[in-house]
Amino acid sequence: MLEKIKSPAELKKIEEKDLLILCQEIRDYIEKVVKQNGGHLASNLGAVELIVAEHKIFDSPTDKIIFDVGHQSYTHKILTGRYESFTTIRQFKGLSGFPKFTESEHDAFNTGHSSTSISAALGMATARDLNNEKYHIIANIGDGALSGGMALEALNHLGDINKRIIIVLNDNEMSISGPIGAIAKQLTKISSGSLYRNFKYKLTQKLIISSFGRLIRRILSRIKGLIKYMFSSKGIFFEHFGLTYLGPYDGHDIIGLEEGFKIAKNIDGPSLVHVITTKGKGNYFAEENPEKYHGVSPIGNNKVKSFTNIFGEYLVELANENQKITAITAAMCTGTGLELFREKICERFFDVSIAEQHGLAFAAGQAISGFHPFISIYATFMQRGVDQVIHDICMQKLPVTMILDRAGLVGEDGETHHGVFDIKLFGAIPNLIFMEPQNGTELKQMMKYAANHQGPTMIRFPKNATIETEEFDEINDNSIGDFQLQNLNNEISENKYAIIGLGSEFNMARNIASELEGKGYDLDLYNPRFISPISQSTLIRLEKYDKIFTLENHVVLGGFGSLLKARLIKPETHIFGLPNKFIEHGSINELRTEVGFTQENVLGQIERIISE
Ligand SMILES: Cc1ncc(C[n+]2csc(CCOP(=O)(O)OP(=O)(O)O)c2C)c(N)n1
Structure with missing residues (x-):
């Protein structure tokens, strides 16, 4: 079925009874290609029905569908004329792993970094209204991405200008690691309510076997959606921002989702459709361990020791010796090699969620109070924190060690993820000692120096594997800046x-x-x-x-x-x-x-x- 779908118009013709089979075909295809090319597995498996339902109800490219981060957009790519080229995803000259409007008119906005979708949707909505146009703008955002400061700034602005956009909250109760923060707790409260749980999957499955059952199912979904829309106090958190809250919906029930989107389409103002999905849906291993299967490497990749591994292990050693050392990540615990720290020294480990700017100012707060934070952020995401590095850390000469992981070319994740502008941004900031080691041993020496230095330090290193060698000349205050x-x-x-x-x-x-x-x-x-x-x-x-x-x-x-x-x-x-x-x-x-x-x-x- 799948290979015949060249555009969303053809998807709309697929009979309702065949949609489950179609979703299975999409899942099988994504798994096959990701095994070969690497990529984001669990997030994509979780968003299949959600994206199918969106393309059935909305009219892309007239309606604009935006994907926050964009790592979950594979189903969208497959359904919008890229079925065949999907085998080239993430490969040189092949499809990008993220939305790219140069690739397709269906990719409404390029993404890669988190928490931009609501801002972009809001900007597009003001432009649409100034032009007196009528199309829908849909921002797909995950519960992790919603924790990012920009998303909250956008909600705040939305509450002021009340533009007609539809936010689809894909809530799988996971960022890359487990959920962090008050918003995540609020979402869990909403989704664990009895109304949602009582109406879930088994009933859905039973009712969609016959066409009569599907009709009943559709009517029930519509009634349920409208009742919740009128009387529910569940989404009160979002209603404070002026959003009409719809949901929560079962993110693997296409009929229910379609009904939710239809209601949202008719709301004259901003709305939020809350969708509960299972990250890794359909793949036992990914469902059981979504953190590990968030992003996967192609099969056959040998495990070698990377700068990241050495950083993570050595930081635990340093922190065991020095009780003032803390570790901070912005939702990238595994990627930055901090799992061991999280496991062994959990009281000094802080995941601030996807909030690089906050994380840096938070580190400054710890440092001014006598601690020495090591905050590790991918070089590309560190672009967000320029002002915090300058204003909060370096100007106050605070002992914070900033690690720029994945500095340099990163490969298959492409232009949004290469860390190639950090020296331009941080290369000559007063008070900052900025270093790059040639191998794992030198990284340790730099970290050791940094841990004892009473001022800001920054260390960049690439994604590469590295080696450990004999000791180098020690770095000390007298050798700072010496080649x-x-x-x-x-x-x-x-x-x-x-x-x-x-x-x-x-x-x-x-x-x-x-x-x-x-x-x-x-x-x-x-x-x-x-x-x-x-x-x-x-x-x-x-x-x-x-x-x-x-x-x-x-x-x-x-x-x-x-x-x-x-x-x-x-x-x-x-x-x-x-x-x-x-x-x-x-x-x-x-x-x-x-x-x-x-x-x-x-x-x-x-x-x-x-x-x-
Ligand atoms: C600014 C920024 N920081 C970190 C990341 C890395 N990152 C990619 S996806 C992701 C988690 C997103 O969680 P969520 O929005 O819930 O989507 P899910 O993967 O669970 O579907 C993170 C932290 C990023 N893309 N951008």
């Missing part, structure tokens, strides 16, 4: 050229230096460690070179090399890294090749420059 000369033959030399490989790119720099040495060119090789500050002695030392080559896993404009170049007078500085653009998705190797940031290419260019 480390790591010449292949361990000699201090008087070469004319220097190559400086930041963090994960140090390996490439070493390989290039070694290749060039074989060709008769001598370069001094530096492991800089520090993005900011750079010590006066290092700057003086670098001034002696004719040419300097820098390498970084970050955009070239405004990155490490640019900041260094701005501080040097004599040396001709050549910067290698990523182009200053939004880089698509694909494997990291494919992307590096696409943008020309490969060892072979950089080596060729450096050789050309020094042989001129």
